[in-house]
Amino acid sequence: MRIGIDARELTGQPTGVGRVLAGLLEVWPEDDEIILYAQKPVPSQFLAVGHRRNIVAGSHMPGAIWEQTVLPSRLRRDDVEALFSPAYGMPAAAPCGVVVGMHDCACAATPWEFGWRERKRRQWAARNAAKHAKYLLTGSHFSAHEIRRWYGVRRERIVVAKYGIGKDFGVADVDNVARVRERYALDSSSVLFVGTPLVRRNLAALSRAIDEIRSILPDVGLYGVGPETKRVGSVNNLRWLGYVPEEDLAAVYNAATVVAYPSTYEGFGFPVLEALACGTPVVASAAGSLPEIFAGKAWLVDDRHEQWVEALGTLLKDANERQRRIDKAQPWALAQTWDATGRVVHRLLRDASQENGNYSR
16 A cells, blocks of 8 residues: 655654654554655654655745645655545645544644644644544544544544554663763752643643742752743743753653653643653643543642642652552553554555545534
């Protein structure tokens, strides 16, 4: 089968959607012909196996225009049988069946987090995918419910397949952890957040909890990893590291005492899974998809300040409690491979290759 993939999320700095696509490509059957379409060259490791090639076109134009003009034209020219579009959108006039990754409905549920133009673009893209995609792939039942809630998509067109852990995440060797401690000037006792600092990620509440904990543990550091935004500067006592190269990220997780993920709306939560795989305990919000996926693995708390203080304070002070939680959670996290999800996506694309059209509601 000749499959086209919108591979733009593999270029530039990594994202959660990029994690999904990279994980699927790790387990993709080698007998398929894969064409990775992008506006920039994709990293060479994604072309090293099977029958894969990268077509780069339209690097000068906005991504939304490329998606609706260059991509469908290339799909038609290359006689692609099915398209996998991992990042919420797809060509409205795709010449083949399409499977779209819709990992949450943030543009509808939390629209205030986006500028006017970006919000409208995302909302249009999601509605277009809800109307035209053969299937919508998502990583949690919470997100499946959100897709039905906001876009009225029929249950049979929404497929839930739990996402996996990347092969680079696990326990890092001591020398590598020491190297990243020195490189990023990390304290020996620290709380780490990884992700885009959106409003719903609730970093101000995390900062307030750390402020109270510092009255007892004054040397605790609070660090963030992800894209720099104006919001970062408004959070007290947070040292933002910016993007950390993928080759350092697992060691940074390992160097942290605790990972905190106070997001109030989440479709999956890759940082939680990655931290647990690296052997670092996690305190996370009991919100969105997080209880569905991480109940019994992460320490889940609600939005009450005292719960965050208690959970973070306990794990920062009690090495035995940290180890108890990791002994329970880490084997589970490392077992979350992409194999089953890869089989699901391949089946969906094979089915989508048989037909295409308007699947509205």
